[in-house]
Amino acid sequence: MLLTILLVFGGMYFLFRLQIVTGLQLKSLPLLLFALVSLITGTVLAAMVSKCPLSPLRKIMKATDRIAAGDYSTRIYFKGPLEFKQLSESFNHMAEEIGSVEMLRHDFVNNFSHEFRTPIVSIRGFARMLKRDDLTTDERNEYLDTIIDESERLAELASNVLNLSKIERQSILADKKHYNVSEQLRLVIALLDRKWSDKHIDITFDCGEIFLYGSEDLLKQAWINLLDNAIKFSPDYGTISIAIHLQGQTVVFSFADQGEGMSEETAAHIFDKFYQGDTSHGTKGNGLGLTITKRIIELHGGSIAIASTGKEGTVFEIRLPQDRNMEM
Numbered sequence: 001m002l003l004t005i006l007l008v009f010g011g012m013y014f015l016f017r018l019q020i021v022t023g024l025q026l027k028s029l030p031l032l033l034f035a036l037v038s039l040i041t042g043t044v045l046a047a048m049v050s051k052c053p054l055s056p057l058r059k060i061m062k063a064t065d066r067i068a069a070g071d072y073s074t075r076i077y078f079k080g081p082l083e084f085k086q087l088s089e090s091f092n093h094m095a096e097e098i099g100s101v102e103m104l105r106h107d108f109v110n111n112f113s114h115e116f117r118t119p120i121v122s123i124r125g126f127a128r129m130l131k132r133d134d135l136t137t138d139e140r141n142e143y144l145d146t147i148i149d150e151s152e153r154l155a156e157l158a159s160n161v162l163n164l165s166k167i168e169r170q171s172i173l174a175d176k177k178h179y180n181v182s183e184q185l186r187l188v189i190a191l192l193d194r195k196w197s198d199k200h201i202d203i204t205f206d207c208g209e210i211f212l213y214g215s216e217d218l219l220k221q222a223w224i225n226l227l228d229n230a231i232k233f234s235p236d237y238g239t240i241s242i243a244i245h246l247q248g249q250t251v252v253f254s255f256a257d258q259g260e261g262m263s264e265e266t267a268a269h270i271f272d273k274f275y276q277g278d279t280s281h282g283t284k285g286n287g288l289g290l291t292i293t294k295r296i297i298e299l300h301g302g303s304i305a306i307a308s309t310g311k312e313g314t315v316f317e318i319r320l321p322q323d324r325n326m327e328m
Contacts, residue, residue, distance in 0.1 A: 210246065211322075214320065221296065225292060230259075233259035
């Protein structure tokens with residue numbers, strides 16, 4: 001607009017200098033005044049109006065700066081055109097997701113620190129007690145067993161963290177093959193024989209000979225985690241039911257225990273990293289088994305969910321696609 005003013009007055013100046021409008025000076029004066037007023041008014045209005053389209057951008061910039069500073073509760077609400085409303089909804093959704101990720105990161109760090117610190121403190125305490133000269137043989141053996149158990153717990157936690165980190169980065173399974181998943185589950189049950197026998201638990205296994213196309217090693221880890229979880233929360237002399245059946249081209253697995261079940265809040269977070277329904281941490285475990293299992297199932301294009309939970313126990317249901325061109 002300012003350039004336009006300069007051009008207009010510059011042009012008029014040259015016209016007068018060249019005496020092209022010498023006879024019209026008086027008549028041209030109102031025209032010049034009108035042009036001057038119009039240009040000034042237009043410039044002012046343009047400057048005021050130009051701020052309106054940029055106002056949403058300025059609000060977004062300020063809101064983005066607040067989020068960058070750690071204020072994840074920041075929200076914006078635009079009125080007017082549908083596009084502005086959609087923009088504010090998208091921004092608010094982004095802020096909510098970032099806030100959720102930050103909360104999970106914070107919880108992960110806190111839980112990770114707790115899970116590592118607890119066995120280390122226990123090992124240190126019992127190691128100091130072993131330096132005493134007045135310990136009986138039974139006491140010494142008890143303290144040594146505790147140190148061994150806590151060391152194994154720490155090693156298992158480190159192994160699970162490494163496994164989770166590995167499979168979270170994984171997107172393609174290169175070692176998939178056709179194999180008998182029914183036989184694999186029988187081997188897993190035998191592998192954990194000591195754990196369920198010590199609690200006098202009965203295992204019922206309902207299945208035919210079903211073959212599956214997948215990573216045998218990863219799925220073995222998933223079945224171990226699920227069965228170990230069922231054993232952990234089953235009462236002595238209880239029953240764990242495992243079943244496999246086909247639904248079209250989908251293989252459906254179920255693991256049912258007779259534990260106390262879980263609350264809705266626990267069910268909603270049971271697959272989160274380090275989450276444990278037992279807030280007292282009295283139950284052995286580090287809250288990574290089901291997280292790893294869920295990721296393994298997802299890598300195979302399947303799903304895992306809690307089919308039911310209540311006073312009669314909890315049922316986990318896993319669905320995996322079966323290869324149509326499988327060779328048995």
